[in-house]
Amino acid sequence: MTATTGEQSLRVETVEQSRLLALLRDEGPMSRVELGERLELPRARLTAEVSRLADAGMVESGGPAASRGGRRSTLVRLASDLRLLAVDIGATSVGVAVTGPRCDVLAHVVEDCDVRTGPVAVLERVAALADVVLASNPGRLLASGVGLPGPVSFREGLPVAPPIMPGWDRFPVRDQLASRWRRPVAVDNDVNAMAMGERHAGVAQSLDELIFVKIGTGIGCGIVLGGRVYRGVAGTAGDIGHVRIDEYGPACACGEVGCLEAYFGGAALARDALTLARSGRSTRLAELLEERGSLTAQDVGAAAGAGDFAAVNLIREGGRRLGQVIASLVSFINPGMVVIGGGVAGLGHQLLAEVRSAVYRRSLPLATGNLPIVLSELGDQAAVIGAAWSASERAFALTH
């Protein structure tokens, strides 16, 4: 790893440097004149901060700026050899990406990996994949970001009582990776990372209030308010997977019954698909079961796409329940956009239609008057882009 981490000090010394780096990340190369205007800094002060950042290897010259009359100035940009590592640990897969300083993905590898094999084994895999992507995209590593599929104490950088991650409770993920990579590490819930990914580079760019609903093996929700992830008092804000739909509903992995996740998570869909196939109510799913011996949520999507009536109904029914919960969320939060992502979002437009219909019917007209409900644009890159963004926030923060 030492090959990829420079010996230069990558410390941020003033609030102005911190704001300057974030601006170059979010909006790209800028002239000194424009930087001064955007940061409301006098010329001399700006010049001093830029040259200090250049000396520290954080920014560099990026070619001539478009002329605004007078002497041509050069653009300032983030140093192009800066690297961020982004890790997306899911229930059944692990993804590691390396990005440039603007969170642009340079390489991204994804492998099957069962999170239940525990933190030691999974983090070894992560380290090995990180070596691979960094070797193919050498540079100076600034920081890393990690998304985990469960509740996370952001302050402590570790998972707290995660329902689907046996062995991970309070395992010091941040500290362990930070000491391995000798760089700052930010650990967050994967849905929060996805929400910030879509806000930085996806469908929700520049929106300050949005909710991101992930439908994967489980169901979760990231809430962005005022441009930041809102976490709540204990860090559990946005937990919609375990909102109880029905006291007498099916059992959920969390130990309760009738949770939304028990109706419409990936695991619930796979369970219902099996029932439909075995009972003969879905010919298409029965065929798929025959071929492969098992069924997944993706098979429900495929069957629905092929016009299978029972599969279409399954998605409609689930979309209606999900829409009911999202409608409440919209009434409470009054967001500017709802983004739906995660594996089961591959069910696509049928799902979206049901959710929209429920939300537009059940929420307050004022709250839905100007409310786009859309699918994630970044797909399986949302989480790594968000994790890279979170890493850059750590790297660009004042460190003293």
Next chain:
Amino acid sequence: MTATTGEQSLRVETVEQSRLLALLRDEGPMSRVELGERLELPRARLTAEVSRLADAGMVESGGPAASRGGRRSTLVRLASDLRLLAVDIGATSVGVAVTGPRCDVLAHVVEDCDVRTGPVAVLERVAALADVVLASNPGRLLASGVGLPGPVSFREGLPVAPPIMPGWDRFPVRDQLASRWRRPVAVDNDVNAMAMGERHAGVAQSLDELIFVKIGTGIGCGIVLGGRVYRGVAGTAGDIGHVRIDEYGPACACGEVGCLEAYFGGAALARDALTLARSGRSTRLAELLEERGSLTAQDVGAAAGAGDFAAVNLIREGGRRLGQVIASLVSFINPGMVVIGGGVAGLGHQLLAEVRSAVYRRSLPLATGNLPIVLSELGDQAAVIGAAWSASERAFALTH
């Protein structure tokens, strides 16, 4: 009114003055030394700001400070003759209070008043009541705050499409009162005002994340995040009265069916009480109906208090539905406290027990682990204290 408004300029000139005034409001008189420490201001700068505020008549000397060794210093406090006006317009009543500079209520009058008589008539009543309370508590008026029982555009200071306020849509409440009183006026939704009242002087003091649920004629919710009212993109955040509980439920005043408010608002309880009385299922309510010719939500509380089985059941059933909605809200927002207020909150501990049971059973354990669910402490003063607080925010804000 001119008698109560001084000719002195009550303008705030710097961010430091603004912070200083808010600190004296929230925590009371302080020595210069303590003020300097709390505001992180050097001694000379603090002294200059304090004397400018004293010259402007905003602060005054408040007697000797407790000794910390060395020369005794004097306390600084908000000028005791400063006044804030607070107006609480409800569906069926109007309340006007005058407070001192720390939002302490000096006088509070409440009269029956039907909001449906329209803004001109209601605001005339408000002005007359304001004259009364100000005359009995003379001083220099700083600013006024108004709470309205419907959606408000906080930025424009006017109600927007309020369901129970015919004739008020986009009526310029702020501008009209500001030109009458020649002082700044802040207009907000009444539930937001109640939430900030409880945070400033009630059960939620100093909590940064809380939700306040009002159960009056209607049902609403004020959300405080990071110590401020959270309003959402269109200002409708917290609208839980019109979350749909059942698509085939009773008709609601908003024109939809099955809203929470149609089950458990004051109007819904009065309707159900009438049914119980007439059908003979509640002897106590039948007696009350006989006596008075009509029934209110308060009668249900009285009957339940007297042990009437049907009335107790009505409260239990409603509390269960309300608890279901609050449980979702707790899962989404993960607040530090839930406060329940408004007229129907007079149903008291039976209601509270149902709500608690629903929330603790249905929300995520991490979110409810340390979550007090309590009744409002300020009762019918919550809204005026919050409105006064909102007025002081306007008065203490930088005005240039």
